[in-house]
Amino acid sequence: MKSCEFTLYRRFVGKTKKYIPLFTVCTIVNGFAMFLIFSSVGVLLQTIFSHITGDIDIVEVREVGLYLLVICIFAFAGAFATTGFTYIEEKSRIRIRKDMIYGYFNADERAVSELSSSEVLNRVNIDLNAGLNLIGNYMSSWIFQPVVSGVISVGFLMAVNWMIALLCVFCGILNTAVLKMSAEKIKKSSSKMVSDKNSAIVFLADCIEGASEIRMFRASDMFRRMLAGKLYAYRDGARSYYKYEGLRFAVMIFIADCFSVVLLLLLGAFLAEQGLIEFSAVMLALPLVDQIDEGIISIMNMQVFVKRHYPNLKRIFEVIDLPSSPEADNPTEIAFQELVFEDVSFSYGDRLVLDRASFRIRRGDKIAFVGESGSGKSTIVKLIAGLYLPDSGRITADGCPVNEENVTAWRRHIAYMPQDIFMFDADVKANIALDIRGQDMDRVKKAAADAGVSDTIEAAGSGYETKLSGKESGFSGGELQRISLARTLYQDRDILIIDEPTSALDPETEEILKQKLEGIPKEKTVIAVTHRLNLTENFDRIYVVKDGRVTGTVTKS
Numbered sequence: 001m002k003s004c005e006f007t008l009y010r011r012f013v014g015k016t017k018k019y020i021p022l023f024t025v026c027t028i029v030n031g032f033a034m035f036l037i038f039s040s041v042g043v044l045l046q047t048i049f050s051h052i053t054g055d056i057d058i059v060e061v062r063e064v065g066l067y068l069l070v071i072c073i074f075a076f077a078g079a080f081a082t083t084g085f086t087y088i089e090e091k092s093r094i095r096i097r098k099d100m101i102y103g104y105f106n107a108d109e110r111a112v113s114e115l116s117s118s119e120v121l122n123r124v125n126i127d128l129n130a131g132l133n134l135i136g137n138y139m140s141s142w143i144f145q146p147v148v149s150g151v152i153s154v155g156f157l158m159a160v161n162w163m164i165a166l167l168c169v170f171c172g173i174l175n176t177a178v179l180k181m182s183a184e185k186i187k188k189s190s191s192k193m194v195s196d197k198n199s200a201i202v203f204l205a206d207c208i209e210g211a212s213e214i215r216m217f218r219a220s221d222m223f224r225r226m227l228a229g230k231l232y233a234y235r236d237g238a239r240s241y242y243k244y245e246g247l248r249f250a251v252m253i254f255i256a257d258c259f260s261v262v263l264l265l266l267l268g269a270f271l272a273e274q275g276l277i278e279f280s281a282v283m284l285a286l287p288l289v290d291q292i293d294e295g296i297i298s299i300m301n302m303q304v305f306v307k308r309h310y311p312n313l314k315r316i317f318e319v320i321d322l323p324s325s326p327e328a329d330n331p332t333e334i335a336f337q338e339l340v341f342e343d344v345s346f347s348y349g350d351r352l353v354l355d356r357a358s359f360r361i362r363r364g365d366k367i368a369f370v371g372e373s374g375s376g377k378s379t380i381v382k383l384i385a386g387l388y389l390p391d392s393g394r395i396t397a398d399g400c401p402v403n404e405e406n407v408t409a410w411r412r413h414i415a416y417m418p419q420d421i422f423m424f425d426a427d428v429k430a431n432i433a434l435d436i437r438g439q440d441m442d443r444v445k446k447a448a449a450d451a452g453v454s455d456t457i458e459a460a461g462s463g464y465e466t467k468l469s470g471k472e473s474g475f476s477g478g479e480l481q482r483i484s485l486a487r488t489l490y491q492d493r494d495i496l497i498i499d500e501p502t503s504a505l506d507p508e509t510e511e512i513l514k515q516k517l518e519g520i521p522k523e524k525t526v527i528a529v530t531h532r533l534n535l536t537e538n539f540d541r542i543y544v545v546k547d548g549r550v551t552g553t554v555t556k557s
Contacts, residue, residue: 004310005303005306005307005310005313006306008310008313008314008317009134009306009310009313011313011317012096012131012134012135012313012316012317013134013135015092015095015096015099016088016091016092016095016096016135019087019088019091019092019135022084022087022088023084023085023088023135023140025081025084026081026082026084026085026088026140027081027140027144027145027148028148029081030081030082030140030141030145030148031144031145031146031147031148031149031152032148032149032152034145034146034148034149034291035148035149035152035153035156035288035291038149038153038287038288038290038291039153039156039284039287039288082137085136085137085140086136086137088135088136089132089135089136089137092132092135092136093128093129093132096128096131096132096316097124097128099320100123100124100128100316100319100320101124103319103320103321103322103324104120104319104322106324107322107323107324108322108323108324108388109382109387109388110323110348110388111322111323112322113348115319116202118201118202118205118206119198119202120319121205122198122201122202122315123315123316123318123319124319126197126198126201126312127194127311127312127313127315127316128312128316130309130312131309131312131313131316133305133309134305134306134309134313139305142298142301142305143298143301143302143305144298146291146294146295146297146298147295147298147299148295149291149294149295150291150292150293150294150295150296150298151295153168153288153291153292153295154168154169154292154295156288157284157285157288157292160281160284160285161277161278161281163271163276163277164264164268164277164281164282164284164285165285167264167267167268167285167289168264168285168288168289168292168293169292169296173296192237192240192241193234193237193238193240193241194311194312194315195237195311196230196233196234196236196237196238197234197237197238198315199230199233199234200227200230200231200233200234203226203227203230204227207223207227261286261289261290264282264285264286264289265282265286268281268282268285269282333406333409334397334398334400334402334406334409334410334413335397335398335400336363336397336398336410336413336494336495337362337363337398338360338361338362338363338397338398339360339361339362339384339395339396339397340359340360340361340394340395340396340397341357341358341359341360341380341383341393341394341395342358342393342394342395342396343356343357343358343392343393343394344356344357344358344383344390344392344393344394344395345357345390345391345392345393345548346376346379346383346388346390346391347391352548353376353379353548354376354379354380354383354390354548354549355547355548355549356393356549357376357380357393357545357548357549357550358393358550359543359550359553361384361525361527362525363494363523363525364522364523364524364525365525365526365540365541366517366525366526366528366538366539366540367525367526367527367528367539367540367541367542367543368527368528368529368530368535368536368539368541368542368543369381369527369528369529369530369542369543369545370529370530370531370533370536370542370543370544370545371544371545371546372546375545375546375547375548376545376547376548376549377499377529377545378419378499378500378529380529380545381416381497381499381527381529383395384414384495384497384527385411385414385416385497386402386407386408386410386411386414387416389402389403389404389407397410412493413493413494413495414493414494414495414497415488415489415491415492415493415495415496415497416488416497416499417484417485417487417488417496417497417498417499418499419499419500419529421480421481421484423468423480423483423484424468425467425468426467426468427462427464427465427466427467427468428448428457428460428463428464428465428466428468428483429441429444429464429465431468431483431487432444432447432448432483432486432487432490433487433490434487434490441464443490443492444464444486444490445464447486447487447489447490448464448483448486450486450489450516450519451482451483451485451486451489451513451516452482452513452515452516453479453482453483453485453486456475456479456482457483460474460475461474468480468483482513485498485513485516494523494524494525495524495525495526495527496520496524496525496526496527497527497528498517498526498527498528498529499528499529500529500530500531510532510535513535514534514535514537517535518538526539541553
């Protein structure tokens with residue numbers, strides 16, 4: 001119980017601790033119902049045996065009938081208890097999924113960039129659904145209910161004959177010792193199977209998203225072979241896992257259902273022959289020995305089950321525990337009249353992207369960063385936006401360092417349009433405003449007009465209520481980019497950052513965008529990353545970035 005597997009399991013259970021009382025009640029009800037069902041077989045066997053030997057009366061028959069009635073009541077209650085597990089699983093799924101998404105939303109940008117969208121979706125859906133097996137009906141029915149039934153069975157048999165009870169316990173302990181040998185093998189094979197399965201799903205998602213490129217470059221044969229290789233790897237891992245799991249289950253069935261029953265009959269007959277017990281007690285214990293075996297085995301299965309789902313739990317908490325960006329609710333205020341980079345360096349892993357960059361930007365400036373792809377331009381604007389913090393050097397606003405204590409306050413000055421735009425599954429006005437509390441339509445329309453896309457939106461089928469998700473939105477790539485610009489303008493911040501704003505625009509639309517940027521009020525600061533110098537004709541300064549350094553400056557008069 002001190003292993004890392006159980007550490008994660010305890011954390012996972014802690015996420016749903018408010019449902020533990022309900023889980024306990026449902027487990028006890030179903031466990032007791034399980035005991036009653038199996039014990040009823042023993043009671044009937046004992047009654048039949050006593051009838052054959054002539055050692056029964058009408059009172060005992062009535063007691064048996066009453067016993068069967070109690071069983072029916074608990075079986076009915078058990079059906080309602082099962083709905084309790086469904087409730088627990090659904091509530092837990094919502095809560096843990098929210099924790100995962102919250103962890104992803106608030107993670108450091110560098111940490112987020114290491115996970116693909118397909119990878120995150122796999123963890124939020126597949127891994128979470130597998131992990132819920134450990135806190136719902138699956139775990140209860142395979143682990144805790146057998147333990148409850150086994151404990152009650154032992155107590156019941158102790159009241160009948162202590163030697164029969166101890167004999168049943170001995171069979172269960174022997175079973176557990178045999179099963180323990182397969183636990184570590186199951187853990188290793190389960191980890192490999194989960195890893196191979198995720199790799200295949202992520203690659204499959206990439207094939208679907210990149211289907212056009214695959215067809216265009218006639219690479220379908222190569223991708224089909226690569227996908228087949230990943231699927232075969234998953235198949236081989238699954239075979240290994242189910243081989244050990246099947247062997248464990250086969251051994252359990254053999255010992256619990258065969259060995260224990262045969263041993264109980266032989267030893268019971270011997271003890272009855274010696275006059276130490278009544279053989280009718282053996283008939284009573286015959287179905288209950290399986291319950292006792294299952295209870296003891298389930299204690300061992302607890303370790304097996306947790307190890308089996310450890311890879312899923314690990315992947316869940318890797319998302320929840322992503323290194324977080326600075327506290328989103330930080331109330332610190334920070335002023336902006338001048339932003340200064342002083343020998344700022346930044347790396348992605350071992351790759352140095354920005355090397356001692358220095359420059360300054362004043363309020364109201366229109367600044368452009370130009371340079372070859374990979375020179376560090378986009379990294380600079382992400383540092384300006386507070387998405388990254390420097391590895392070394394300083395970024396200051398009016399002499400105050402922008403750091404973990406105030407970067408959230410600094411972001412309140414900034415509206416950022418990234419290079420890769422994204423539209424949510426919502427209408428145009430919601431995509432511009434990004435406000436679930438409602439949109440200020442006057443501001444939405446003004447932002448759309450400033451971005452030069454208002455006429456296009458109003459000409460669409462449903463105007464500002466036109467859906468943007470899927471292929472049927474009817475907007476071109478350039479129009480979607482202008483809607484993204486409208487989203488940025490809607491925020492009305494002191495600093496407007498635009499990363500490669502003309503990458504999807506035709507020359508005519510690019511000229512419209514150029515005019516719109518020139519019309520931004522003088523008190524607003526504009527920072528653009530671009531490879532088209534004609535967009536920067538009326539900018540104040542152009543910083544040239546090469547190999548992670550700001551190597552030159554062109555100042556407009």
